[in-house]
Amino acid sequence: MGGDASKVLSATEKITKELDEDHQHDSLNNMKISAIPESKTENIYKTVISLANAIGVPMEERDIDSVHRIPSASTNIPTPVIAMQMEKGGHLL
Numbered sequence: 001m002g003g004d005a006s007k008v009l010s011a012t013e014k015i016t017k018e019l020d021e022d023h024q025h026d027s028l029n030n031m032k033i034s035a036i037p038e039s040k041t042e043n044i045y046k047t048v049i050s051l052a053n054a055i056g057v058p059m060e061e062r063d064i065d066s067v068h069r070i071p072s073a074s075t076n077i078p079t080p081v082i083a084m085q086m087e088k089g090g091h092l093l
Contacts, residue, residue, distance in 0.1 A: 032082055033080065034077075034078075035078060037078055038069070045061050065085065066083075066084045
C-alpha cells in the first residue's frame with residue numbers, strides 16, 4: 001500500500017503545482033484599481049479605459065475581458081475594481 005499512497009501524493013502535488021501556475025498566469029492579466037469613486041450610473045469599462053489612457057497606456061473597451069468591483073470589508077472607501085485584460089498575440093497590452 002505504501003507505493004500507492006506515494007503515487008497518489010505525487011499526483012496530488014503535481015496537480016496542485018499546475019493549478020498554482022495557472023492561477024499565477026491568470027493573475028498577470030488582472031489589474032486591481034483602488035479609490036475609484038462609486039456611482040449608481042457608473043460605467044467601469046469607460047473609467048478604466050480613461051485611467052489607462054491618462055497614464056499613457058492606450059486601451060479600448062475591446063482590450064478588456066471583464067471589469068467588476070470586488071467586495072471590501074471597509075464601508076467608508078470605494079470598493080476596488082478588478083479589470084481583466086485580453087491578451088493580444090500572447091502578450092499583455
